[in-house]
Amino acid sequence: MADHKGVFIYGEISEGKLAPVTLELLGIGRRLADARGEECAAVLIDRKADDCAREAIACGADRVYVVQDAPTEFFEGASFTAILERLCTETAAPAILLLGQTITGRDLAPRLAFRLKAGLVMDCVGLAIDPETRNLIAKKPVSGGNALATYALKDGGPQLATIRRRAMEPFKGDERRQGEIVNVPAGVDASEVKAKRIERVLEESEGPSIENAEIVVGGGRGIDSTEEFEEYITKGLARTLGAGVGGTRGAVDAGLISEQSQVGLTGKIIGPNLYFAVALSGAIQHMAGCSGARNIVAINLDENAQIFKFARFGIVGDYRQVIPPLIERLTELLST
Amino acid sequence: MNIIACVKQVPYPDTPASAYGVDNVGKRITLPEDVPLVISPFDENAVEAGLQLKDQVGGRLTTISLATRPADSVIRDLKQTLAMGADEAILLDDPAFAGGDSWSTAHSLAMAIRKVGEYDLILCGLQAADWDAGQVGLGIAEILGLPAATFVTRIEPGDGCVRARCIIENGYDLLELPVPCVLTVASDEALTPRIAPLPGIIKAKKRKIPVWSASDLEADTAVVGASGAKTVLQELALPEFEGVCEFITAEGLDQAAVMLADRLRSEKIL
Ligand SMILES: Cc1cc2nc3c(=O)[nH]c(=O)nc-3n(C[C@H](O)[C@H](O)[C@H](O)COP(=O)(O)OP(=O)(O)OC[C@H]3O[C@@H](n4cnc5c(N)ncnc54)[C@H](O)[C@@H]3O)c2cc1C
Numbered sequence: 001m002a003d004h005k006g007v008f009i010y011g012e013i014s015e016g017k018l019a020p021v022t023l024e025l026l027g028i029g030r031r032l033a034d035a036r037g038e039e040c041a042a043v044l045i046d047r048k049a050d051d052c053a054r055e056a057i058a059c060g061a062d063r064v065y066v067v068q069d070a071p072t073e074f075f076e077g078a079s080f081t082a083i084l085e086r087l088c089t090e091t092a093a094p095a096i097l098l099l100g101q102t103i104t105g106r107d108l109a110p111r112l113a114f115r116l117k118a119g120l121v122m123d124c125v126g127l128a129i130d131p132e133t134r135n136l137i138a139k140k141p142v143s144g145g146n147a148l149a150t151y152a153l154k155d156g157g158p159q160l161a162t163i164r165r166r167a168m169e170p171f172k173g174d175e176r177r178q179g180e181i182v183n184v185p186a187g188v189d190a191s192e193v194k195a196k197r198i199e200r201v202l203e204e205s206e207g208p209s210i211e212n213a214e215i216v217v218g219g220g221r222g223i224d225s226t227e228e229f230e231e232y233i234t235k236g237l238a239r240t241l242g243a244g245v246g247g248t249r250g251a252v253d254a255g256l257i258s259e260q261s262q263v264g265l266t267g268k269i270i271g272p273n274l275y276f277a278v279a280l281s282g283a284i285q286h287m288a289g290c291s292g293a294r295n296i297v298a299i300n301l302d303e304n305a306q307i308f309k310f311a312r313f314g315i316v317g318d319y320r321q322v323i324p325p326l327i328e329r330l331t332e333l334l335s336t
Numbered sequence: 337m338n339i340i341a342c343v344k345q346v347p348y349p350d351t352p353a354s355a356y357g358v359d360n361v362g363k364r365i366t367l368p369e370d371v372p373l374v375i376s377p378f379d380e381n382a383v384e385a386g387l388q389l390k391d392q393v394g395g396r397l398t399t400i401s402l403a404t405r406p407a408d409s410v411i412r413d414l415k416q417t418l419a420m421g422a423d424e425a426i427l428l429d430d431p432a433f434a435g436g437d438s439w440s441t442a443h444s445l446a447m448a449i450r451k452v453g454e455y456d457l458i459l460c461g462l463q464a465a466d467w468d469a470g471q472v473g474l475g476i477a478e479i480l481g482l483p484a485a486t487f488v489t490r491i492e493p494g495d496g497c498v499r500a501r502c503i504i505e506n507g508y509d510l511l512e513l514p515v516p517c518v519l520t521v522a523s524d525e526a527l528t529p530r531i532a533p534l535p536g537i538i539k540a541k542k543r544k545i546p547v548w549s550a551s552d553l554e555a556d557t558a559v560v561g562a563s564g565a566k567t568v569l570q571e572l573a574l575p576e577f578e579g580v581c582e583f584i585t586a587e588g589l590d591q592a593a594v595m596l597a598d599r600l601r602s603e604k605i606l
Contacts, residue, residue: 075511077485103505107486110438110471114478119439119566122470138567141575142467144349146356147365149467150571194483195513198499202507209506241606249523259489259524260503266378266462266522268505274605284353295605297596298581308581315596321589322596329597333606 004095004158006041007033010084010108011056012100013046014212018055020271021100021211023170025163028127029098030060030171032136035129036095039063043087045070045080045186057179060171064179065091070186076104078193081111083186088116091184094158096136098127101162101269102211113160119153120160125167126150136161144265145288165211165271166292203260210263213244216272218263218290220280221250222301223319229256232323237276240327240334246270248280264289278319282307299323337395337493337515339386340452341459342445342472343379343417344401345410348372349465358572365466365572373405375413378461378520381527385491385519386459387421388527393493395456397422400448402441403429411545418540419532425545426452432550435562442475444560447553449476456515457498462487462522473520483517489524 009029011022018026026042033040041063042056053064067083070076088094097112099105101123113120126139130152136159139150153159210216217238223229229251238245246263247256263270265285271292278299280286287310290296298311299322308314315322347367357366375383386397399417403410407429414425428448436444449458458480460473477484490501494512500519502509513519521527532540550560558564584599586592600606 075485075509078483103487103503106470107474110474111478111484113471114439114442114475119437120471121567123468137570140468142572143347143356143365144465144468145575146351146353147358148573148575149569150573151567152570154566154568195485195511195517197509198512199510200504200507201510211505252523253525255525259522260507265468274600283350285349295600295603296579297600303583308583309577310579311581312579313596313599314581314583315589315592316583316585317589317592322593324593325590326593326597329594330600330606333597333601 004093006039006092006094007036007096007098008088008092008094009040009042010097010099010105011042011044012102012104013044013048013052014209016048016051018052018059019212021102021163021165023059024165024168025098025100026056026060027170028163028168032096032127032129036134038095041065041092041094043067043084045083053181057177058173058175062179064181065184066181067184067186071188073197074188074193075195075197077107077111078195079188080108081115082188082192084108084112085115086187087184088158097158097160099162101164103268105162109160109162116158118158118160121151121153122162124161124163127161127163127168135159141288145284145291164292165269166294203258208244210244210246210261210268210270213270213272215241215243215274216246216270217241217243217276217278218246218248218280219251219256219278220248221254222279223251223256226256232319233278236327237278237323240330243276248283248286250280277307277311278323280307281305282310337389337393337456338454339389339395339397339457339459340449340455341379341382341386341397341399341417341422342401342476343383343399343413344376344464345373345405345413346376346464346466348374349377356574358574360572363569363572373409373413375416376461376464376466378463378523380529381523382459382461382521383417383420383422384527384529385521387530389457389491389493390421396424398424398426398452400426400428400445402433402444403427407547414545415540415543416532418543419536420530421536427545427547428553429547430549432555432557433561435565436560437565437567438469438471438475439566440560440564442472442479443564444553444555445472446476446479447555448548449480451548451553458482458516458518460518460520462520473518477518483513484519485511485513486520487522488519489522490526491519
């Protein structure tokens with residue numbers, strides 16, 4: 001890896017600010033760069049990227065590549081891959097490139113890895129530099145979370161990883177940190193993007209998007225009907241808390257929520273401060289999507305439900321009896 | 337429409353956590369012998385998606401599996417795809433393929449797809465339920481230079497193209513991709529795999545599954561199997577669930593709910 005140097009992170013922006021996963025990427029990117037004695041650079045592709053560049057420096061970046069003119073009408077999977085490929089080959093030659101294990105990162109990382117002829121480990125919960133080889137060592141859950149595997153990436157070319165939410169500590173922000181902001185033109189032309197976006201349908205959810213929400217209320221197959229899901233979860237607990245709404249595959253299969261709201265290994269990966277798990281059993285594939293939640297509160301009829309193994313607080317009981325008094329008390333508390 | 341679906345065999349994914357063990361000498365996950373081997377769930381969704389397209393517009397569905405376990409059990413799974421309605425199934429089996437990672441697997445499959453020759457659409461599962469790597473579908477697309485979309489839950493045939501509904505952060509995109517292209521399929525009720533009909537099962541039993549080796553693929557042995565891998569598995573471990581749940585109990589659930597809210601406040605969680 002003689003001529004590959006430095007750590008790149010691909011930063012996502014949400015509602016005009018660095019997304020929580022980006023702060024975590026900067027944290028681990030900074031530590032890996034320090035371990036190699038090299039620079040950490042962030043790549044931001046967004047119309048608002050310029051506004052976030054200073055924050056990225058404060059949070060650990062030595063350099064920020066800002067791409068503001070990426071055509072929004074293009075399918076990002078293809079256009080962002082082209083932009084990142086050029087940044088990693090023409091503009092610079094990073095040794096390591098990190099992305100978030102988000103819907104976006106899960107789409108971009110494999111495309112980039114194969115294009116850069118690079119090794120990639122997805123969904124990492126631990127990353128380190130091998131002191132001898134200076135290669136990336138990556139730890140990730142496998143078999144739906146039933147085991148953990150540690151991989152060493154091989155020499156030659158860049159090394160890629162995506163990180164799971166809340167698995168890595170952000171860097172303590174420091175406003176005085178110095179860094180360089182480099183504007184890079186997107187330079188994507190239509191011929192590079194063969195897939196066309198015809199329509200984008202955004203969820204009409206009143207709460208925040210679950211990937212970035214601080215509080216998420218998740219419902220499972222144990223919720224009786226769509227009407228009850230709305231009454232107790234969406235317009236009940238979630239509205240009271242200003243929380244995002246998610247659920248299990250069981251809830252998707254039962255038609256209680258849309259597939260976009262599925263949390264888990266094969267759905268969204270969330271990392272809220274508080275996750276209310278209502279009438280869901282805590283299957284390992286579901287927990288893979290919310291193991292990063294700081295605090296899990298479980299409400300379940302079955303005292304032996306696996307969710308209680310992961311929960312900090314639990315109530316054994318019917319959600320129909322627990323949620324209304326809970327909402328009442330929370331409303332009181334939150335107004336003081 | 338000529339469709340190829342890539343399928344992988346995995347241990348039954350709903351096996352309870354307590355059944356899992358690790359063998360750090362052989363670098364493998366161990367499971368009791370009675371845990372069945374099945375087609376990875378998203379790969380089954382991919383096969384179903386392929387069959388639905390075939391039902392709509394006609395064409396052929398070919399399934400391909402790279403054997404990571406004894407060939408006869410993988411052949412059984414491939415025959416299941418034939419019984420469901422696939423027209424042909426191909427097994428890739430060669431010691432040269434062993435010890436591969438996503439990089440080498442994608443190369444082997446891409447070369448097999450090239451050898452099949454005629455294809456409009458390549459379908460893969462979003463990720464396989466054993467290593468959860470989530471790279472092979474997009475890898476095949478990059479190697480073959482094809483457009484691709486991920487997190488696909490619905491596919492509609494078009495004129496020289498397909499339309500794919502793809503999950504995004506806060507909703508979904510409807511994409512139009514010219515064929516040939518690659519789609520990686522997530523789960524959706526509409527893609528629940530069909531049950532193979534009895535006549536299909538009987539017919540499939542008698543079929544002979546072609547087995548292709550690395551040399552059949554004219555594969556560069558430097559890119560397949562362990563020699564092509566870009567990652568090396570160093571260690572396996574079982575996770576620890578540390579959580580100790582504090583159960584909130586009271587006279588009635590009303591009271592417990594109030595106490596829960598108060599605890600969340602006193603712990604500064606809210
Ligand atoms: C490869 C693979 C990938 C998967 N990916 C995902 C994924 O991404 N996300 C995901 O969620 N799942 C995923 N699954 C499915 C997962 O294994 C479980 O089947 C699913 O999470 C179960 O959903 P559930 O907890 O809602 O349903 P169940 O397991 O049926 O649990 C329902 C719970 O509700 C409780 N309950 C019932 N009535 C009440 C009541 N009145 N009050 C309180 N509690 C009540 C019950 O006690 C029970 O614990 C995947 C599976 C596989 C094999």
